[in-house]
Amino acid sequence: MAEPIVEARNLVRVFGGGRTWYGAKKPELRAVDDVSLSVQPGTTLGIVGESGCGKSTLARMLTGLIPPTSGTIRLEGRPIARLEGAEKRRFHQTVQLVFQDPLSSLNPRKTVSQILAGPLEALTDLDRTARRERVRALMDEVGLRPEFIDRYPHEFSGGQAQRIGIARALAVEPRLMVLDEPVSALDVSVQAQVLKLFRDLQERRRLTYLFISHDLAVVEALSSEVMVMLEGKVVEAGPRDRVFRAPRHDYTRTLLGAVPVPGRRRAA
Numbered sequence: 001m002a003e004p005i006v007e008a009r010n011l012v013r014v015f016g017g018g019r020t021w022y023g024a025k026k027p028e029l030r031a032v033d034d035v036s037l038s039v040q041p042g043t044t045l046g047i048v049g050e051s052g053c054g055k056s057t058l059a060r061m062l063t064g065l066i067p068p069t070s071g072t073i074r075l076e077g078r079p080i081a082r083l084e085g086a087e088k089r090r091f092h093q094t095v096q097l098v099f100q101d102p103l104s105s106l107n108p109r110k111t112v113s114q115i116l117a118g119p120l121e122a123l124t125d126l127d128r129t130a131r132r133e134r135v136r137a138l139m140d141e142v143g144l145r146p147e148f149i150d151r152y153p154h155e156f157s158g159g160q161a162q163r164i165g166i167a168r169a170l171a172v173e174p175r176l177m178v179l180d181e182p183v184s185a186l187d188v189s190v191q192a193q194v195l196k197l198f199r200d201l202q203e204r205r206r207l208t209y210l211f212i213s214h215d216l217a218v219v220e221a222l223s224s225e226v227m228v229m230l231e232g233k234v235v236e237a238g239p240r241d242r243v244f245r246a247p248r249h250d251y252t253r254t255l256l257g258a259v260p261v262p263g264r265r266r267a268a
């Protein structure tokens with residue numbers, strides 16, 4: 001096996017705890033509780049579990065937005081805790097996050113051109129004209145018409161807005177994309193189109209995905225490996241087909257039992 005693109009060991013993230021100013025103990029919540037994972041380049045690890053099980057907290061640690069309480073994260077072999085300067089810049093180029101709610105994650109006062117050129121300006125040496133060319137190419141790649149380059153996010157539908165979010169993540173040529181419920185806010189028909197876009201992009205750019213969702217059907221559609229979380233812990237992990245066809249843990253079976261019959265899925 002190749003070196004994993006990302007590897008996490010015994011990650012713990014505690015919220016709360018400590019004492020208030022008058023000395024009372026504050027309750028402690030282990031949002032992520034001893035999670036280890038390893039993702040091979042070009043594959044997709046699906047992370048599934050119900051709301052509140054710690055998925056987003058895990059995503060935020062893996063993308064460097066919050067530090068773990070304990071445990072280590074290595075990106076292509078390098079521990080991310082100690083990155084500084086140019087190495088830190090490279091880390092943020094390598095790893096990008098796509099959020100659930102496209103509209104609230106895009107600045108409403110910026111045009112698509114400004115939104116997509118921002119990361120290019122911060123992380124590349126391209127001049128203004130070259131940046132605008134790149135923005136058009138990115139829009140085309142995610143299925144947006146380049147002539148909409150000077151429009152604002154609210155002029156787009158939810159699915160199109162998520163494509164802008166995806167293009168923004170792609171702008172800096174990441175190798176790992178952490179997708180946190182990226183289709184959960186979209187209509188079912190639009191979900192399928194955006195999932196297809198993720199699949200096409202992965203093939204074309206050899207991307208590695210960490211794909212987070214509470215929806216098993218969506219995870220099954222995209223993942224090579226699957227990890228099931230419950231209350232901050234991993235209850236089951238393995239190749240997708242093994243986990244879906246022969247679940248070992250009761251909780252996975254319960255989740256699978258709750259998956260609606262294909263074709264009769266309720267709108268999310």
Ligand SMILES: Nc1ncnc2c1ncn2[C@@H]1O[C@H](COP(=O)(O)OP(=O)(O)O)[C@@H](O)[C@H]1O
Binds near residue numbers: 015
């Ligand atoms: N910044 C925070 N401060 C305190 N508690 C938090 C914070 N972020 C998340 N939590 C708590 O951690 C748990 C896991 O949250 P989260 O990672 O968002 O779960 P998920 O993404 O699976 O829905 C929840 O109980 C949530 O309320």
Ligand SMILES: [Mg+2]
Binds near residue numbers: 055057181
């Ligand atoms: Mg979440």
